[in-house]
Amino acid sequence: MKGQNSDMKQSKPGKGGFSDRKVDRAFYWMAVPAALIFTLFLYVPFIQGVAYSFTNSQGYGKFAWIGFKNYWALFRDGRVGHAYIFTFLIAVVITVLVNFIALFISVALNGKIAFKKGFRAIYFIPYTLSVLVIGYVFKYIFMTPLPALGQALHIGWLSQSLLTSERYAWIPIVFLSVWQAVAYSTLIYLAGLQTIDTEVYEAAAIDGANAWQSFWKITFPLIGAFFTINLVLTLKNAFNTFDQVVALTAGGPDSKTETVTYLIYKGGLTGGEYAYQTANAVMFFIVLAVIAFIQLGISRRGEKV
Amino acid sequence: MSQTKQIGSPDMSRSSSGPLPHRSAFEIRLHNINWWLTAVVAVLSLTILVPLYFTVVTALKTPAEAGTFSLPTSWQWHNFVDAWNKVNYPKAALNSGIVTVCAVVITLLTNTFVAYAVARNMDKRFFRFLYYFFIAAMFVPFPVVMLPIAKQFGSWHMDNVIGLILLYVVLGLGTNLFIATGFIRSIPTALEEAARLDGAGTWRIFWTIIFPLMGPINATIAITTALWAWNDFLLPLIVLTDQSSQTIPLAQYVFSSQFATNYPMAFSSYLMALAPILIVYLFAQKWVISGVMRGAVK
Numbered sequence: 001m002k003g004q005n006s007d008m009k010q011s012k013p014g015k016g017g018f019s020d021r022k023v024d025r026a027f028y029w030m031a032v033p034a035a036l037i038f039t040l041f042l043y044v045p046f047i048q049g050v051a052y053s054f055t056n057s058q059g060y061g062k063f064a065w066i067g068f069k070n071y072w073a074l075f076r077d078g079r080v081g082h083a084y085i086f087t088f089l090i091a092v093v094i095t096v097l098v099n100f101i102a103l104f105i106s107v108a109l110n111g112k113i114a115f116k117k118g119f120r121a122i123y124f125i126p127y128t129l130s131v132l133v134i135g136y137v138f139k140y141i142f143m144t145p146l147p148a149l150g151q152a153l154h155i156g157w158l159s160q161s162l163l164t165s166e167r168y169a170w171i172p173i174v175f176l177s178v179w180q181a182v183a184y185s186t187l188i189y190l191a192g193l194q195t196i197d198t199e200v201y202e203a204a205a206i207d208g209a210n211a212w213q214s215f216w217k218i219t220f221p222l223i224g225a226f227f228t229i230n231l232v233l234t235l236k237n238a239f240n241t242f243d244q245v246v247a248l249t250a251g252g253p254d255s256k257t258e259t260v261t262y263l264i265y266k267g268g269l270t271g272g273e274y275a276y277q278t279a280n281a282v283m284f285f286i287v288l289a290v291i292a293f294i295q296l297g298i299s300r301r302g303e304k305v
Numbered sequence: 306m307s308q309t310k311q312i313g314s315p316d317m318s319r320s321s322s323g324p325l326p327h328r329s330a331f332e333i334r335l336h337n338i339n340w341w342l343t344a345v346v347a348v349l350s351l352t353i354l355v356p357l358y359f360t361v362v363t364a365l366k367t368p369a370e371a372g373t374f375s376l377p378t379s380w381q382w383h384n385f386v387d388a389w390n391k392v393n394y395p396k397a398a399l400n401s402g403i404v405t406v407c408a409v410v411i412t413l414l415t416n417t418f419v420a421y422a423v424a425r426n427m428d429k430r431f432f433r434f435l436y437y438f439f440i441a442a443m444f445v446p447f448p449v450v451m452l453p454i455a456k457q458f459g460s461w462h463m464d465n466v467i468g469l470i471l472l473y474v475v476l477g478l479g480t481n482l483f484i485a486t487g488f489i490r491s492i493p494t495a496l497e498e499a500a501r502l503d504g505a506g507t508w509r510i511f512w513t514i515i516f517p518l519m520g521p522i523n524a525t526i527a528i529t530t531a532l533w534a535w536n537d538f539l540l541p542l543i544v545l546t547d548q549s550s551q552t553i554p555l556a557q558y559v560f561s562s563q564f565a566t567n568y569p570m571a572f573s574s575y576l577m578a579l580a581p582i583l584i585v586y587l588f589a590q591k592w593v594i595s596g597v598m599r600g601a602v603k
Contacts, residue, residue: 019429021428023429024506026507027422031435034415034478035438038442038478041454041475044453045457046449059452108345108346111339114338114340119350120594124597126353127532128583129579132538133553133575137359140568140571141356145359188601239446240448243538278452281451285445289444
């Protein structure tokens with residue numbers, strides 16, 4: 001008789017709002033080993049990373065504690081600074097474009113169009129594909145057919161490969177990210193649009209509202225929660241842009257398209273800057289945490305209004 | 306977020322499903338269709354279809370002919386054979402298959418009971434702590450732990466397929482727990498109490514009652530885990546060191562840095578990398594979309 005009959009019942013709350021009832025031991029066997037493995041594979045590496053950031057380790061061999069030297073060096077490293085600025089700029093551009101396009105497509109897919117299911121299936125395809133592999137396809141498109149098109153149409157900036165241009169190499173990276181991320185965002189918006197009762201639109205139409213008004217006055221406020229989810233998710237993914245850079249530019253030309261994640265990988269695992277890049281990773285974590293808090297604050301305030 | 310919980314099983318086709326009693330209803334529906342909007346949606350969908358078309362035609366051309374959107378003048382089917390041998394495609398596909406299947410099965414068999422234990426004991430301080438302990442991992446960006454994980458797995462001799470599978474199971478736990486606990490808490494406890502009175506233990510209750518009831522959430526977890534494990538590039542890149550354990554994306558990475566000049570052969574290999582998931586998606590499209598959507602709106 002292992003089971004306790006009182007397990008599932010809400011017994012009197014103990015101190016601090018927590019219950020005093022006895023928990024069946026099996027529940028501990030379910031959760032505690034997982035917590036230990038989780039600690040071993042996630043929290044221990046995290047703490048190790050923080051510890052290594054105060055050393056001069058190359059990832060192997062002897063090392064010494066050097067205090068905050070890595071961090072001071074980070075602030076004076078132009079390549080690191082550029083990676084941060086680049087990552088933030090493309091993250092913002094990607095987030096804006098993805099949400100703008102996904103909103104438009106989801107409203108259209110939710111509208112009175114023919115072959116609804118077929119189009120929905122097509123628009124979701126990019127989410128199922130490997131970013132790296134489809135990235136190689138786009139790399140070739142940006143390298144050969146597109147410059148040929150630019151030459152034929154006499155468009156100066158398009159006549160050469162965008163990938164090798166210091167000024168324009170960000171465009172293919174943003175394009176690939178947006179191309180892929182729109183699929184998932186569209187799906188979330190579609191889920192949001194389905195929670196809206198169509199009678200609301202009929203009432204608005206009777207009152208003489210046009211499509212534009214009914215979108216901004218009815219649709220957009222009603223899917224506000226989904227807009228927030230999408231902003232957070234898109235921004236989070238865009239900050240970690242990696243596969244796109246590997247597939248398209250490998251950070252070039254002249255390190256101009258390195259994202260922070262790419263720099264951490266490249267410098268830390270292949271460039272002998274193990275400790276230095278763990279410091280970079282810790283700094284990246286702090287910066288992202290600050291942004292997350294700001295985002296949380298903004299969305300809280302938005303919900304109160 | 307309370308409004309999002311109402312849509313348990315999204316049905317996007319509300320307007321187009323249901324019986325059509327007679328022709329006139331069909332005609333009314335046709336009349337209601339906005340053909341301008343349909344045209345816009347169709348044109349925009351070309352941004353997805355044209356790159357896929359380009360992949361297929363380029364894969365079948367000669368190197369001299371590649372680089373345009375035209376159909377091949379002579380179909381070079383041998384490109385696929387060449388790429389198959391050059392990339393060692395069967396080995397990579399087998400590795401990807403093993404990683405994906407094992408990651409999905411082990412994730413389903415473990416993450417679900419962790420979620421169950423946490424969801425049913427949220428009134429206890431310890432389990433409430435565990436809930437936040439697992440969820441917090443969702444907010445640790447992977448680059449932060451990437452370098453220590455790469456180093457650790459090397460020194461533990463887990464820089465292989467087994468280590469990779471384990472990482473998918475562990476790193477997915479936060480999100481899966483988040484999706485599953487809400488669902489489990491919506492299952493009434495009456496069934497479990499009745500089974501308990503009949504003498505069933507907690508494990509048996511979980512496997513015979515709760516796990517089958519979690520069907521829709523299990524589908525969501527399975528689909529998102531499968532797509533992640535199959536397409537992921539970063540984890541195999543930092544964990545796998547032995548060439549014989551390469552997954553498909555990693556094999557493509559190595560391949561394209563070695564033989565980058567023969568584009569049709571490279572594209573045959575890209576197409577073979579993309580094809581398995583495209584074929585599965587073609588047949589299970591409705592199921593995949595509703596599964597991913599259920600996870601998204603949680």
